[in-house]
Amino acid sequence: MLAARSVSRLIAAAAAVAIGYITGAAVIFFGLPTSDFFERAFIGARAWTAQRGGASDDSASEPRRLKMGAAVLTTDVPDKTCDAFTLYACTDKDGSGSEAFLIDMRGELVHRWQTPVWQTRLYEPGATDAHDKVHNFKPAFYGLHLHAEGSLLAVSHGAPPVGGCRLAKLDKNSNILWQLEAPIHHDIDVTDDGAIYAIEMEALETMPSGLKHIPAPRRADRLVVFSPDGKPLRPPLSIIEAIRNSPYAMLLTQLGARPVDQRHPAQGDTDAAAFAPLPPGFDLLHTNFVRVLRSELAPRFPAFKAGQVLISMRQLNTIAVLDLDARSVVWAASGPWRAQHDPQFLDNGHLLVFDNRGGPTGSRVLEYDPQTQACPWWFPDVDGPPFYTADRGMAQRLPNGNTLVVDSEGGEVLEVTPNREVVWSYATGRFVTTARRYNADDLRFLGGRHARP
Amino acid sequence: MRALNWRRHLRQWTRALGIVALGYVAGAAAIFFGLPTADFLERAFIGGSAWYAQKNVTGDAPSGAAHFTRSAPPVDEPSKTCDGFTLYSCVDADGRGGAAYLIDMRGEQVHRWLAPYAGVSLYKSVKEGQVAKIHNYIRGLYGLHLDGDGSLLAVLHGTTPLGGSVLIKVDKESRLLWHYAGPVHHDIDVGEDGRIYAIETDMLATAPDVPIAAGAEPFSDRLLVLSAQGELLLPPISILDALVHSPYAMLVSASDPPHDPESDLLHTNFVHLLRPRPASRFRTFKAGQVLLSMRRINTIAVLDIGLRSVVWAARGPWRGQHDAQFLDNGHLLIFDNCGPPAGSRVIEYDPETGAFPWWFSGTSGKPLATIDRGMAQRLPNGNTLVVDADDGELMEIGADRRMVWRYSTGRFTTTARRYAPADLKFLGGRDARP
Numbered sequence: 001m002l003a004a005r006s007v008s009r010l011i012a013a014a015a016a017v018a019i020g021y022i023t024g025a026a027v028i029f030f031g032l033p034t035s036d037f038f039e040r041a042f043i044g045a046r047a048w049t050a051q052r053g054g055a056s057d058d059s060a061s062e063p064r065r066l067k068m069g070a071a072v073l074t075t076d077v078p079d080k081t082c083d084a085f086t087l088y089a090c091t092d093k094d095g096s097g098s099e100a101f102l103i104d105m106r107g108e109l110v111h112r113w114q115t116p117v118w119q120t121r122l123y124e125p126g127a128t129d130a131h132d133k134v135h136n137f138k139p140a141f142y143g144l145h146l147h148a149e150g151s152l153l154a155v156s157h158g159a160p161p162v163g164g165c166r167l168a169k170l171d172k173n174s175n176i177l178w179q180l181e182a183p184i185h186h187d188i189d190v191t192d193d194g195a196i197y198a199i200e201m202e203a204l205e206t207m208p209s210g211l212k213h214i215p216a217p218r219r220a221d222r223l224v225v226f227s228p229d230g231k232p233l234r235p236p237l238s239i240i241e242a243i244r245n246s247p248y249a250m251l252l253t254q255l256g257a258r259p260v261d262q263r264h265p266a267q268g269d270t271d272a273a274a275f276a277p278l279p280p281g282f283d284l285l286h287t288n289f290v291r292v293l294r295s296e297l298a299p300r301f302p303a304f305k306a307g308q309v310l311i312s313m314r315q316l317n318t319i320a321v322l323d324l325d326a327r328s329v330v331w332a333a334s335g336p337w338r339a340q341h342d343p344q345f346l347d348n349g350h351l352l353v354f355d356n357r358g359g360p361t362g363s364r365v366l367e368y369d370p371q372t373q374a375c376p377w378w379f380p381d382v383d384g385p386p387f388y389t390a391d392r393g394m395a396q397r398l399p400n401g402n403t404l405v406v407d408s409e410g411g412e413v414l415e416v417t418p419n420r421e422v423v424w425s426y427a428t429g430r431f432v433t434t435a436r437r438y439n440a441d442d443l444r445f446l447g448g449r450h451a452r453p
Numbered sequence: 454m455r456a457l458n459w460r461r462h463l464r465q466w467t468r469a470l471g472i473v474a475l476g477y478v479a480g481a482a483a484i485f486f487g488l489p490t491a492d493f494l495e496r497a498f499i500g501g502s503a504w505y506a507q508k509n510v511t512g513d514a515p516s517g518a519a520h521f522t523r524s525a526p527p528v529d530e531p532s533k534t535c536d537g538f539t540l541y542s543c544v545d546a547d548g549r550g551g552a553a554y555l556i557d558m559r560g561e562q563v564h565r566w567l568a569p570y571a572g573v574s575l576y577k578s579v580k581e582g583q584v585a586k587i588h589n590y591i592r593g594l595y596g597l598h599l600d601g602d603g604s605l606l607a608v609l610h611g612t613t614p615l616g617g618s619v620l621i622k623v624d625k626e627s628r629l630l631w632h633y634a635g636p637v638h639h640d641i642d643v644g645e646d647g648r649i650y651a652i653e654t655d656m657l658a659t660a661p662d663v664p665i666a667a668g669a670e671p672f673s674d675r676l677l678v679l680s681a682q683g684e685l686l687l688p689p690i691s692i693l694d695a696l697v698h699s700p701y702a703m704l705v706s707a708s709d710p711p712h713d714p715e716s717d718l719l720h721t722n723f724v725h726l727l728r729p730r731p732a733s734r735f736r737t738f739k740a741g742q743v744l745l746s747m748r749r750i751n752t753i754a755v756l757d758i759g760l761r762s763v764v765w766a767a768r769g770p771w772r773g774q775h776d777a778q779f780l781d782n783g784h785l786l787i788f789d790n791c792g793p794p795a796g797s798r799v800i801e802y803d804p805e806t807g808a809f810p811w812w813f814s815g816t817s818g819k820p821l822a823t824i825d826r827g828m829a830q831r832l833p834n835g836n837t838l839v840v841d842a843d844d845g846e847l848m849e850i851g852a853d854r855r856m857v858w859r860y861s862t863g864r865f866t867t868t869a870r871r872y873a874p875a876d877l878k879f880l881g882g883r884d885a886r887p
Contacts, residue, residue: 250800250809251770254792303806317770333807334770336704360706372737373767373807374700 073107074412075425081415082398083451085110085443088406088413088435089141090428095159096138097430100152102438105452107426111445113152113174115139120156122164123183125203125219131182134164142433143187145196150445151177153188153196157433167198169230172445178230185221187289187342189309194228197309199287200236210244214255214284221287223309223322234324239287239311242322246329251316255284286314291344293321300349303331303370310351312343319343319353335368336375342394350376352403354393362388365395365405379405381420387412396436406435525846528859529558534849535832536885538563538877541869543845543862544593548612550867553594553605555877558886560860564879566605566627568594573629575609575617576636578672581658584635587617595867596640598649603879604630606641606649620651622683625879631683640723640776642743647681650743652721655691672717676724676743676756690761692721692745696754701766707750720749725778727755734783736805737765744785746777753777753787769802776828784810786837788827797821799829799839799850813839813850830870840869 083105091097098120102111120139123131136158142165143155150172158164167188168179183201190196199221207214222236243252289312298306308330309322317339320332337355344352351368358364363386367377380386392408398415402423405414413435415424440451480494536558544550551568575587589611595618596608603625611617620637622630636654643649657671675689696705696719705718723746732740742757742764751774754766771789778786785802792798798814798821815821826842832849836857839848845866849858874885 247803247806247808247810250812253798253812253814254770331806334768336707336768358707366703369700372700372765375703376700378703 071107071426071428073425074427075414075422076105077421077423078105078452080402080417080421080423081105081452082400082402082437084398084437084439085446085451086404086413086426086435086437087144087146088428088432089144090411090430090432091140091159092430094138095140097140097433098156100141100144100154102146102443103426104450105424108453110449111150111172113154113170115154115156115168115170115174115176119176120166120168121179121181122156122158122166123181124164125183125201133181134158134162136162136164138162139164140433142185144434144436145188145190146436146438146443147190148442148444150443153190155184155186155188155198157185165201167196167226167230180226180230182224184224186287189290189292191292191294195233196226196228196230197290197292198224198226199290199311200224201283202236202238203281204240208238208241208244210249211240211252211255214252217281219281219283221285221313223290223311223324225324237322237324237327239285239313239322242327242329243320243332245327246332248320248329248332251318251332251334254316284315288312288314289342289344293345297345297347300347301345301370310343310345312340312353314339314341317358319351331370333368333370333373335366335373337366339390341392344396346397352395352397354395354406356390356393359386362386363393363407365403377418379403379416379420384420392431392433394435398437399439404435404437406432408432525844525859525861527560527861528848528856530857531558531886533836533851533857534558535834535836535871537832537871537873538880538885539838539847539860539869539871540597540599541840541847541862541866542594542597542607543864543866545864547591548593548610549591550593550864551609553597553607555599555872556860557884558858561887563883564603564625566607566623566625568592568607568609568621569623569627569629571629573609573619573621573632574634575611575615575619576634577617578636578654578656581656583656587611587615589615589617591615593867595638597868597870598641598643599870599872599877600643601876601878603877606643608637608639608641608651610638618654620649620679620683633677633679633683635677637677639721642724642726644726645728648686649677649679649681649683650724650726651677651679652692652724652745653677653689654717655689655693657693657718674717674719674721674747676745676758678758687758690756690758692719692747692756695756695761695763696766699763699766701752701754701763704750704752704754704766704768707752707768718749719747721745721747723776723778727779731779731781731783734781735779736783738779738804744777744779746774746787748773748775748790753785765804767802767804767807769807771800773824775826778830780831786829786831788829788840790824790827797823797827797841799837811852813837813854816856826865826867828869832871833873838869838871840866842866 085102085104087102089100099114104110117137122134122136124134126132138159139156141154142157145153152170155167165183165185166179167184169177171177184198185201186199188196188198202220202222204220205217207216220240222238224236225233227233291310293304293306293308295306304321312319318332318334320329323330336358337353338357341354346352351370353366353368355364355366365379366375368375387407387410389407389409394406396404401418402415408431411428411430411432413426414422416422538555540555542553553566554562555564557563575589576584577587579585591612592609594607595610598606606622609619618636618638620633624630637651639652641649641651652674655673655675657673673693675691677689678687680686725744727738727740727742729740738755742755745754745756751772752766752768754763757764770792771787772791775788780786785804787800787802789800790797798812800809801811823841823843828840830838835852837850839850842865845862845864847860847869848856851857
């Protein structure tokens with residue numbers, strides 16, 4: 001009798017614990033009231049544990065030898081490099097990494113920005129224009145833009161499966177100046193007048209007219225332009241509609257029920273994904289980079305006008321130039337590249353494209369002439385060691401003609417000469433989401449510091 | 454005594470059998486190695502098999518209305534079609550198809566050519582600068598060109614695994630006029646001066662200094678310029694060299710897997726000459742240059758014969774494409790077999806801007822899908838003849854993408870082209886729509 005009663009009591013207690021447990025989990029999962037509080041507490045606790053373990057460092061502004069990961073300068077040929085500071089960010093295995101680093105040519109840390117996870121708000125596109133806030137504890141810096149006074153525009157992505165993304169501006173000391181309540185992703189460009197060009201994800205419950213052959217719901221992208229303080233300057237431009245309105249609309253016939261084939265057989269990519277039906281909410285375009293044509297470069301591109309915007313759409317294997325006033329694509333190309341990133345205007349009238357999966361042995365950087373479709377330069381050489389990064393990857397042509405190459409999955413940033421000689425390399429030991437060189441003259445906040453002390 | 458007899462008989466029989474066996478081996482070797490008498494025997498065998506084949510098959514195209522009701526329903530909107538005669542050829546499941554047919558707009562057979570067997574060997578490149586005769590009796594007609602007098606240029610392909618190919622010319626009565634003793638394959642074009650532009654397989658002694666995707670064999674193609682009588686007019690032009698020594702060298706390799714394991718480096722499948730009239734509409738190209746389609750590397754390229762170099766090339770959204778050609782409006786027409794994510798399409802492409810002013814990807818009920826071959830031809834009234842090779846359908850499509858004419862061959866259709874009645878004098882002014 002007694003035993004029976006204590007058993008039933010135990011069961012009741014266990015049931016109560018279970019109910020509480022489930023409720024707590026649901027609160028966090030669904031972002032119900034009190035979840036913010038718990039989130040902050042948990043994040044704080046995790047940071048405290050991490051600090052006790054000595055994984056983090058103390059000062060954000062004090063220069064010191066970089067010790068995190070296995071970051072190390074592996075090549076440096078001083079008389080052949082184009083000396084400047086390198087801004088980069090990377091992620092850990094779990095996809096988190098809200099830190100950006102500025103290093104000099106010797107690999108010394110010059111400055112660092114970081115946003116505490118609990119201050120980072122990430123968003124997914126909502127069914128209406130109201131965006132959904134997501135509770136993702138693993139944000140990482142992707143697109144970055146560094147201003148002369150040390151403030152940093154940063155796009156953050158949350159690691160899958162939760163996802164989410166945002167754009168924020170941090171000051172030199174990593175204080176958040178503003179952050180937008182919108183799913184801004186991948187990359188930004190900033191013009192001389194401070195206008196910010198960004199890519200925002202949109203949820204399409206139904207397809208626009210003329211595109212009804214594409215199953216809905218799907219996700220696509222729109223181009224958005226903000227003032228330096230984050231206020232919208234133009235109505236958003238739907239990229240899928242800009243293609244539909246152009247003589248390049250044929251490219252959208254690719255957007256049927258299956259993803260565009262981007263396998264790389266030489267790298268052992270499986271073709272399973274290529275033949276699986278698209279899930280609802282699939283990201284149709286995967287726009288991943290945006291570059292504004294500056295007025296000083298425009299004369300080099302007879303077919304384009306200053307203020308037009310070069311974008312890269314990974315899903316379409318296509319790069320395109322948008323005219324924001326005409327709200328139309330004015331030029332597009334699906335050249336030899338596959339799943340490309342980071343196309344940009346060069347001052348010789350060519351484009352530079354990071355080709356992730358189009359090479360016979362791996363990834364490559366291509367210089368592409370949009371007038372003749374020729375490829376005057378590429379890296380690596382035919383007989384050079386191949387590298388492969390299925391995701392991300394970047395390239396930047398430097399003032400002396402060298403090219404900065406970002407091997408994201410290899411965790412390496414390389415500087416190569418026109419003869420394809422590697423004259424500088426820096427191994428981060430992690431997935432590099434972004435890396436750009438900045439001239440010392442463009443970074444006043446460093447107070448005239450030398451890039452090669 | 455009896456046992457002795459039996460033994461003697463056995464010895465005699467064994468000896469006879471041994472001799473027969475020796476002869477058998479020698480005969481087989483003669484054919485196999487192409488030793489003396491092989492040609493004679495081959496002709497005899499081919500004659501025999503052709504005789505047998507002809508005895509058993511009529512070789513006629515299925516004719517007229519009867520055929521129209523057989524497979525895909527007929528389509529014919531007489532007020533919207535661009536009337537002419539359609540030359541086509543197809544192969545059966547074995548890859549056999551030695552006949553070319555000319556039909557009118559009602560699908561009635563107007564003329565027929567049978568590719569001769571006798572005296573026509575196939576060729577294969579076996580070593581750099583060396584070709585071998587291939588004894589492949591299973592052949593189909595591929596690239597065709599019909600002259601006004603009814604004579605026909607035809608590229609013959611032997612089926613795998615033996616392969617081999619050849620270029621022949623026959624007269625109106627299908628009598629062999631000449632053949633070019635080399636592995637000419639896929640397609641030909643003919644200039645107004647009668648010069649013939651052809652593609653020939655070219656084995657490479659050494660692998661080229663370019664990254665080659667896994668699985669690619671060191672085979673390439675060269676461009677031939679032949680006289681109207683089939684004589685070589687210029688040293689053959691290596692298409693690989695022309696590409697590698699151009700600003701388009703980077704296109705020589707692709708990450709895509711080969712469409713078939715025996716694919717060569719380029720798999721050049723079409724050649725089209727830029728004639729003087731449309732040449733004025735192309736800012737960057739000149740009359741006399743040729744447009745090539747290289748399926749293996751998803752690339753189309755313009756080659757200058759005088760410079761022996763590629764002067765322009767493009768890789769676009771198309772994959773495994775065929776039949777790239779110059780249009781009168783300064784654009785190109787391309788049959789895109791495997792453009793992602795699935796299915797085929799015919800696309801008009803502006804080489805200056807990269808735009809696609811027109812495309813056709815099938816009707817709403819039936820998407821276009823042919824992995825191999827496929828052709829397209831812009832007609833004088835702006836319609837487009839589309840060849841769905843796999844399904845054996847010839848379709849005439851209006852600028853509004855509506856189908857105005859369809860003829861079903863019921864077999865894999867290797868080639869089809871519309872000819873204006875005025876260009877076919879041998880028909881004596883016959884009406885294309887009687």
